[in-house]
Amino acid sequence: MYRMLIAAFAALATTAALAQEAPDALVKKGVDDVLSAIKNDKDLQSGNLDKVMKLADEKVLPNFDMARMTRLAVGRPWAQATDAQKEALTKEFKTLIIRTYSSSLSQYRNQVVEVKPLKVAAGDTDVVVRTEVKQQGGPPIPLDYSMEKTAAGWKVYDVVVDGVSLVTTYRGSFGDIIQKSGIDGLVKTLQDRNSKGAPAPAAPKK
Template identity: 55%
Template structure:
């Protein structure tokens, strides 16, 4: 079940990568931001034959330059690590956040190459100017398949709204990692979790290098 959730999260998250301008990110309401940037990226992917043909390097470049400014990776990492986050030193927290970010970027860049005529439906959002934490709900419409519920949890920061979790079919992206992370910390400590992420990222990188040969 967890493997299935991971695959669905991977595809849907990648489908909805953000390409908004920084000024728009600061000014837009959270639901307007999600809609604008999602539609922008769909236009890019539909027109880019390199990405459609599996050019993951180009997809990674897109993620690195366009996606990262709109996500709070430290909060995502702290949620994924759970109660063990408080055990980490500032340096360990930085390394965990960096490695977790790399893992997500490398994993989800693959999803950009899997786009096949999906569309997105956006649900109405009720919120006030005083709200600082909201969930924007969408659905991925897939020809011949059931719609997939895809929600974004965002928090309001000084430089605009930031995504800190993605929820697919009621399953949180960050909590989907929590059991594995907790087990690793129990077995080998925070440094062991960092090393696990480093190893996983090296394996992903090696796999991509092998694919190019």
């Protein structure tokens, strides 16, 4: 599943000026721009950390609602966390996502992403943008984005790859860690793994 996340993150890269566009148009623009950039940059293809971090911070993560995404990944224990713990969790989860993105970049192999047209009613504030990742030698893989309309435009709060939710998968492993060592234990686990560049806990698999 790691190899599919490059398409997921690439689809969310766009400029701030596009934030008010329809969610499917935003995804389509991101697909075209970022996959083109990757195809023409061997450093990005190889997962150059400096370039990946820059790309993620400037083009990708601004289109994620990281606070909501982290809250959903932590689940019920989020309500008992202090403000300082919530801030630390969000910071470390963001780093975790960037490292996942880096790992995915190195596995990009000219996949094609088809964005399905979406009808958005005037009052809609929560939608799912559906896409398919087409790859040689295998069936297309569905990749969906749960998106919410905010004051800053449409933001992603979950990614579902081939039926597997990113936040739900992390919620399972995060819950085990919290049960054993509390919120501070989860923060420390994420800090340790991020600082070592180790694989993320319970990385999504299919």
